[in-house]
Amino acid sequence: MAAKKRHQNQNSNANTETSNSTRKKTTKRNDSKGERGKSGDLLYKLFIAALAISVGYMHRNHVYGMFERDKHFSHLSNLERELSFRTEMGLYFSYFKTIIEAPTFLDGLNEIMYDNITEYPDTINVLKRFNLYPEVALGIGYRWYDAVMTSLNKPTKMCWTVNRGEGMSPVQSCEGLGEPSYFYVEAVFLLNGLMMSVFFLFGVYLSGSVYGGILTVASFFYNHGECTRVQWTPPLRESFAYPFLILEMFLVTHTLRTKKPSYLHSIGIALAVVSFMLPWQFAQFALMTQGVAVFCTYVLGYIGSHKVKVIVTGLLTGLLVSYLLLFGNEMLLTSFFLSSLISIIVIVSLEPFLNILKFRIIIWAVQGILLLLGTLGIKYLISKALNVTDDEHIGDIFRSKFSDFNNFHTMLYTCAPEFDFLAAETYWKLLKTILLPSVMVVVIVVAVKLLRLEYNVWRQTSTEEGEEGDDIVLEGEHRSKPHAEYVYHLFQLAAFTLMAVIIMRLKLFWTPHLCLMTSLLASRKLFGWIGGKEKHYAVVTVLLACMTIEGVQNITHQWSIMGEYSNYPLEELVEWIKVQTPKKAVFAGAMPTMATIKLCTGRPIVNHPHYEDAGLRARTMKVYSMFSKKPLSEVKQNLLDLKIDFVILENSWCLRKQKEGCGMAEIWDIEDPENRHETVQACTKLRDRPEPHFSRVFRNDVYDVLKISKW
Template sequence: MAPRKRQVQGTDAANGKSSPIKGVSKHKLVPKSRSGDEDSSKKNATSVWYKIGIVFLAFIIGYTHRNHIANMFERDRHFSHLSTLERELAFRTEMGLYYSYYKTMIESPTFLEGLDQVMSDNITEFPLTINTLKRFNLYPEVVLAVGFRIYEGVNRALQRPTKMCWNVNRGQGLSPVQSCEGLGEPSYFYVEHVFFLNGLMMSALFLFGTYLSGSLFGGVLTVASFFFNHGEATRVQWTPPLRESFAYPFLVLQMFLVTHLLRSQKCSYIHSVFIAMSTVMFMLPWQFAQFALLTELIAVFATYVLGYIGSRKMKVFLMGLWGGFLVSYVLLFGNAMLLTSFFFSGMFIITLIVLLEPAIEALRIPPLIWIVQGGMLAVGTLGIKFAVAKLFNIADDAHIGDIFRSKFSDYKNFHTMLYTCAAEFDFMEAETPWRVLKTLLAPAVIVVLVVVVYNLLSAEYTRWTNRSEADIYIRKQTNRSKPNAEIVYHLFQLAAFTIMAVIIMRLKLFWTPHLCLMTSLLASRQFFGWLGSRERHYAMLAILVACMGIQGYSNLQTQWNIRGEFSNAPLEEMVEWIKAKTTKNAVFAGPMPTMATVKLCTNRPIVNHPHYEDAGLRERTKKVYMMYSRKPVYEVKKTIQDMGVDYVVLEDSWCVRRSRQGCSMAEIWDIEDEANQGQTPACAVLRDNPEPHFKKVFQNNVYQILKIT
């Protein structure tokens, strides 16, 4: 088909009629449709290859991060040369507790029998029977147990080996052990999938930075910053089974989807579906997810209050959160902490505020509207949370309020001191800001914040000087939208994560990665186009990455140089004694970390454990820890005996250690047991002479096992 002929015409300003433009020949113009199509096809092909290249680069980055953390884990513990028992001993505290349920599900005759044991567990909090799948967020272990059984079954049918074993001479008077390596080894299968998931997290973070900045260099900046500050951003390489190792990657995905929703010109409830799915995957593995989601909820709500998004987009976001919350609540069998969480009450009151938008907007004065919305949020959230807790008599999360109260006042009790005396629950250590300063991460983010906030305020001033435009943007449309809504959301999100990290040092795992993400905006031409041409801009960023790498590479070398070999002969000796010398129904009590190991390695019933998010369990632990108080030994014996305990594990280090002033166990007890202040701690008495209330049946240089007489 011949291309259409085109005549160039102009418009007569006087009569509005079109006429040929003077001075332009009326001869046929060279047809451009075919060459235009070819150019368009080339651009589309280039775009496709560009996207494929970005995905491939994301895969390489994820694979690199997976190897990075896996190699650090191996160098730290020489995991490949440990026996099965030693690997289990290496999973201390909560890690051992979580891993024990995975072990139960893969060792039972069938998966369903193992799942039933987990859901009707009478070993973890003897003599109670509890649903640990509900209490401990064990869905990662369920998924991995299913995967392991399928993997083993398929390879067994194909007669393919899944692991290699050899004898390892341990030296130092220890007997040789058999060590197996390969995915057929349960612990290997477990940790390898944790590392794989966190490799995917790094891929997602790279794509996130690229999307947020609109530049491939933004993704590179995000990843480089993360690697250079790796020790401040994650601890998955040291503690694979912890809940954050499974949950945080899905928070990155969830925030990515929220960012896409806020940037999209049109939104539909398909966005809600994807947000709901990622929210479920984040909430199921980790009880703390509700607090991170609360900060996200408030950050998006603040974006809505400032008029950057309308009620339509806010409803789509809320629908996603509600869907994720309700599905998680059902799958966690009505976990009480979800129902009494600030996240639930915050969602409820924000949904109400959005539905009442027409009535609130009738106030017309923006500052007054903001005061009403903020007041409703604060009063409503607190009121609903405490009303629900009172109505259902739920106190499982009461300790969280006590912890915050103790940080900003002189309030103290036994439980808050156990938390705040641990470094990870204390205020952010002074070295952390200095570390992110030396890698230039903090200065880079400060530059981003100054430039971005200046641009946003300038844009706001321009809109408010043009009233008609401001009215269109701000108040009259349910589907209203301002540019950079997703950037405003991330500013509020970073502020929330900063506050969390300052108050509780452990939560810098949210803060540092988000700092890395915000550095991606340095590559945004929208905000930093004033630096000059694209080539000049990116050359400056390359220089910045090189400067960040000076300290960053030193940090990486420090991590690479961490080398060790796990060995805990005293704990191994005690575990072997328990398996050989006690009956299968013998009940144990002792320090929380050790009890997790006793359950994992011996499957003996225990009465307390490290998962402290339950009011009943906290009181049980307090009773057990009476042996580190100054109370009379006979009173300690009676309290522990009434719990059905047969054996008590006594660790001398718990009796004498003191992380700082006021943090020895005896000093913690002095807060609530003033009557016995000045007395010799019961643990010191038991260590020297446990008779007649207890009988010493096992002892090495670290542990004693006392049998209640």
């Protein structure tokens, strides 16, 4: 019996050894599979990174190529390149020029922080007012590049003489990064190339598939003219700022997808917010819609209070840091963005008290009312406390959109095509590339999935049958549902759509977001019902092929735009001013031209295209009295009040009429009813017979320069 037991024990030990040996072999095999898995994962990530770099490089070349073909930029003289930066672009570039031409960087910085040229005779901090950090950064970069290349005795540009023909004098043209305008636009195009790389990665991350990134980028290229205007207007603020909004939304999406985000996520969001806000005064409005979209996601129960606090902390920190770096720009404190963030923080803190109401619809209604009243009320109180009226024109613009309210300033905005309602042509273009239908399919599928989830929650079911990733999870004491990132992007898309419909210029937020949403067509979570991966991605490939038919035509059309910048009347005017007027002579005129005069001649001006300041709007209204029906004596007095020496009269501005009711005379009839009965505008009198109040000192086919009589 004992021998039998020993035999059994030996067999048992042998079995155990065999089992252990098997486990060791299995472990080795699993380790081998893990190593192969890690290796494959690394190769996949390298593949994704290579694709991201490739699409970024393609986009940089794409926008630069269009810019070059449109203006023949490489063969323009330095003056012609500066003249091509019209309106706000010339104003921004002038400060880059100031920084690089100053004896030292600090001297240049001091010049733009204590500037009495832009709004003579006032001294203003243009770094505070005009969001000029891109020019400061590029100024540092250019001076550093020039110093390094000089020390290495390396050439930075190549110059030659260009014969322009048609009786125009030959000019010298230089090409290379040592040429300031080249350095400037190259930096813009490089940044927007990086933006496309991030955009691709965003599409991959949101969809969980490389096909999602390809759809995002392809949609952007196929609808390029509706997504961006960087290829035509590189110095505009959006060219520097928008890439950082893409990065910031990527970080917010990652935070929403992370189960337990930490306040390190807030830091990342804050840094992206600062990078977005410093270059562009309009950034606050886009970020306000984001705060509201995240709040709506919270209200519907897809995220808990912790995630809201993490994201809002990042937004609020970024806003406050931007306020400090912009030297206390009061418009940030009086913005709807700040007041909405404060309201959201208060409402989220009231969560335990609001839950007493039990009924979800009542809670939603209370939270919505608190957000609306809090945002409006806090903004009103801060504006009154600080006595800031610079952003009043924004409310006036929206009033004019939906009522018969109009004044001089709103008409200058709303008469411009970019501030009109979204054109029907835009919808047609997006339909032809199948972008709008594709996004509609995504929205419907996401909505159906979320409604099914809501139904299961209502039935107190923790998961949707047959689907993964739909577990209800706990965040602190709050039960949240999955797919928060989808809900957020639906709300964000809705906000951008509303903005674009009201103001056409804002389609530059909407159309790229449509492109991003197409990435979800490649999401297995959303479209796994189509079938296996092969079938699903085959359908995506067919869709992409259909998009390509119209998309390639759009790209070909953009490539076919050929031109060569030339504006001899303006060039003649600038050259005359540089030679024939004192360096301290003060000029006034149409806002776009004033930016050019400051950039190309360095003469003091009293008004300019950056129209977001109440004082500047009042100045411009006085200058534009020359387009009214006021007596010339009153026009003269308005100009003398501004200490002006010369006024530049453009015939086109006297006669311009972009659409019905938008002629300068019609705009002035709203503000100046006592002179409405007059039949001849002051500008017509100034053009035909300016004496005795003015004397004509220069004239060509487009411009008249009038000297103001000082008596």
